[in-house]
Amino acid sequence: MRKVLYLLPLMFCLGLGVFFYLGLDGDPRSVPSAFINKPSPEFSLAPLPGRAKAPFANFDVLNRNDLTSGRPLILNVWASWCVPCVAEHPLVDRLAKEEGILVHGINYRDKAVAASNWLNRLGDPFTKVGFDNDGKAGIEWGVYGVPETFVIDGDGTVIFKHAGALTPEIVEKNILPFFKGRN
Amino acid sequence: MIAEIGHFALIAAFVLAAVQMSFPLYGAHRGDIGLMDLAKTTALAQFALVLLSFAALVNAFVTSDFSVLNVIQNSHSDKPLLYKISGAWGNHEGSLLLWVLILTLFGAMVASFGRNLPPQLRARTLAIQGMIAFGFIAFMLFTSNPFERVLVPPANGQGLNPLLQDPGLAFHPPFLYFGYVGLSISFSFAVAALIEGKVDAAWARWVRPWTLAAWCGLSVGIGLGSWWAYYELGWGGFWFWDPVENASFIPWLFATALLHSAIVVEKRDALKSWTILLAILAFSMSLLGTFLVRSGVLTSVHAFATDPERGVFILLLLVIAIGGSLTLFAIRAPSLQPGGLFRPISREGGLLLNNLFLSVAALTVLLGTLYPLFLDVLEAGKVSVGPPYFNATFGPLMVPILAAMVVGPLLSWKRGDILSALSTLWFAGTVALAAIAITLIYSGVDGILPAIGVGAAAWIIIGSCMELAERVKLFQSSAADTWRRLRQTPRSVYGMTIAHLGVGVLLAGVIGTTAFKTESVQNMKIGQSVAVSNYTFTLDNVVSLQGPNYVAERAVFVITEGDSLIASVNAERRRYPVEQDMTTEAGIHTTWLADLYAVIGEGSRSAGWTTRLYKNPLTPWIWFGTIIMAIGGLVSLSDRRLRIGAPSNSRKKAVSSRPIPAGAQ
Structure with a gap:
């Protein structure tokens, strides 16, 4: 009996260990998004002013219709003032230019000149860029930090969301498999 | 290169x-x-x-x-x-x-x-x-x-989180780690003793200075962190029960328990396996803190960038270190010879009470810290456990310790006389009861817990001094005799008295800040005045200025009491362009009895600024108390009985004063 008493601390700590192991799976950054497997929210954004790729301003309004064209796509929320956005930008560029995925951008709480300069300098992977200078669309999308990336299937349903800069692992594991065969 | x-x-x-x-x-x-x-x-x-x-x-x-x-x-x-x-x-x-x-x-x-x-x-x-x-x-x-x-170096870096660009926090980690990691020595000693299967008075004497050193570092580190939170986060609070704060506090509680139980092993050869367990747990909790901060299982404002791969690695380290040592404990500890017996009312009994409550308090904090994780794993939803839980559980658990910490040192080993101890402390007891009564009258009946806190602080501060006075027979014997006794009192006793005094001062600060602060939030334009308690804060001016790597808006508050000028303080809002982040710098003027604390929020010259003004009574005492406690630890550390390399002297001294337990070598 007395020996069992001395085993208690070990049992207690092993129990804790099991919980920690299970807890590791849950990424604290993946605050459950209300949008996963749900239709994307309604929004409408004017195009980013002064962007080189936009000859006809009205043509480039970004709204929910752009997400229901039948072609799956990526929606990337970014800003020129955001450092992690610079870090992930080559990946976004690669997804658009090498993987041939349709990528739209939401330019979040930014200055138009700074944003278009940024795209000119680092490359412009976006088909359309909505200019969300007051952050309203960001609220609709539940954005709580830039960058954020959404994967959306052809009928406007949100399949995957990542908060923070994309990494090659996330692209390989969570993004590319979805587009395989659907593009 | x-x-x-x-x-x-x-x-x-x-x-x-x-x-x-x-x-x-x-x-x-x-x-x-x-x-x-x-x-x-x-x-x-x-x-x-x-x-x-x-x-x-x-x-x-x-x-x-x-x-x-x-x-x-x-x-x-x-x-x-x-x-x-x-x-x-x-x-x-x-x-x-x-x-x-x-x-x-x-x-x-x-x-x-x-x-x-x-x-x-x-x-x-x-x-x-x-x-x-x-x-x-x-x-x-x-x-x-x-x-x-990296292959292609960029022109410049991404900067450091502006919250961390602060002198208080710059030196916070070295102290904190000194404490965290210092506990590894107690841990290693405990595991080595388990391997040898021998724990004796000598072992306890070797372990104690290391634990003391680590404890001092941990105390200062936690104090610095809390001071930083107080003036930098701009909420007027000093402790937020944030998981990362708790991660440093749990080892501190266990280390404090360990310090006290090691005395029993040293003096009476009892509580051996318990002391070993504490040594293992104290460092295990340090490791656990490392894991919690870096693995991302809990969300916290302080958390480092998280990475599941790192989490698995640290968890593995944890399982090997903690699991291994506790397995060894389970095998070896039952065969440790139990030492001297003692009555519940005795010095040992007091120290055991201290240990019991400190450990339960540590486990309570641990439970509150991990509870959100448990629920998350069990898929019962994401919750966060806030200060109400900790205040409701931790506070009451501290009351018996605070009451007993003055009486304990007056009890003799093996069998103590509580009535004679209490009669020595009649004065402290009277003052404490008077303090409770005055506080109740002053703040109304709803303030029973703060009143008990005020009483406990008075009890500890006065009682600790009286305990020392009793030891040296102040006023009971001739001045020469008292002087001789003062000189002969070991430094570890002075250390204890100083550290206990520090607890009293700290407690007074905590109670004053939490229960009696005056807060005022409003919009102010330049030239406007707001009364906070008996002080008047006037927003004198707001100017823009350029720091080395930030731009700031600085508000100048003039504080007056009646007609006399007390101080002028500067509260700042700093914007760091590189990191795209804001910080606040509270403007603080401290009298010894209170902090006058001003924070400025958003605003403009035409619309005015949001300002938060506080009078925080006794807040400086929180940090004075912490420093006094650490000084107590250092004084105790300088005791020649603990000084490394002087074992033979210590033996002689111990023999002359008290019988040393058998088995000490």
């Missing part, structure tokens, strides 16, 4: 750790002095190598070497020098290197000052230290290399 030297030094230290954890252990088993002495050499060399590695990292930060990834992510060439240096440990990789540096520093100290230790015990202790170092250096080399280079 220098970064590579740092990296190689780390690899060499890794190899030495592998040697240190294996050969000396085998040597101790075989009784081979040569192999055992190897531990000494490797511990010293390991420290030198890690120091070199750390210097290389600091150098990379100071010279803004943007070919090192860690420097890019955490530094910027415009940063002031102090924050370039502190940036070296203001991130996951660098702080791990600091952690290992302090670990090897303690190893080197045991190797060089531990000459009086039996060679077996020293070899085993250092071998356990070697295992810890091995695990953590491996963690760094395989998942978190601070010297990682």
